[in-house]
Amino acid sequence: MSAILPPARRIWWKQPVDKVEIVWIAIAFIWCMVMFFMMPYWHVYGKQNLSNETYRVKPEQFSRAAEEMVAKYTVRTETDEKIPVVKPPVGSDVFLIARLWAWWPILELEQGKTYRLHLTAMDYQHGFSLQPENINIQVVPGYEHVVTVTPNRAGTYAIVCNEFCGIGHHKMVTKLYVK
Numbered sequence: 001m002s003a004i005l006p007p008a009r010r011i012w013w014k015q016p017v018d019k020v021e022i023v024w025i026a027i028a029f030i031w032c033m034v035m036f037f038m039m040p041y042w043h044v045y046g047k048q049n050l051s052n053e054t055y056r057v058k059p060e061q062f063s064r065a066a067e068e069m070v071a072k073y074t075v076r077t078e079t080d081e082k083i084p085v086v087k088p089p090v091g092s093d094v095f096l097i098a099r100l101w102a103w104w105p106i107l108e109l110e111q112g113k114t115y116r117l118h119l120t121a122m123d124y125q126h127g128f129s130l131q132p133e134n135i136n137i138q139v140v141p142g143y144e145h146v147v148t149v150t151p152n153r154a155g156t157y158a159i160v161c162n163e164f165c166g167i168g169h170h171k172m173v174t175k176l177y178v179k
């Protein structure tokens with residue numbers, strides 16, 4: 001049998017399927033169904049699949065909103081790159097930009113208070129992964145992902161990019177403070 005030459009028996013598709021093959025197809029199909037129904041199940045009963053809203057957005061429009069927030073509510077800067085640490089008012093719209101290969105700005109939120117977290121990517125697809133909580137949100141350019149969040153535990157969290165985005169992907173990390 002060769003992939004290049006035509007099959008020896010020309011009407012090969014009429015041959016009966018082997019029992020082993022049927023069994024494997026059945027196992028694969030059942031597993032597909034399990035995985036399929038786990039998606040809505042996790043959404044309702046799991047903790048890491050948040051209900052988010054998604055809107056179309058232009059990168060300039062989003063970065064203008066983020067810059068406005070940073071101009072008003074920056075409390076200090078961190079690292080050599082002087083990344084602003086922003087403490088937005090409780091209940092407000094909070095903006096986080098993903099781009100090659102950084103998150104901007106650093107956010108400082110209050111424990112037990114609710115915020116509207118807006119996420120977008122300026123260039124390519126990135127992934128928002130909040131550690132150690134294992135909360136994951138796809139960050140897609142051209143779209144604004146909005147999640148209503150109420151941090152319930154104080155601490156310093158890590159935000160890592162979990163969507164491979166090029167040579168600096170592994171450096172795309174930042175912090176999120178909850179105080």
Ligand code: CUA
Nearest residue numbers: 126161163165
């Ligand atoms: Cu951004 Cu990986």
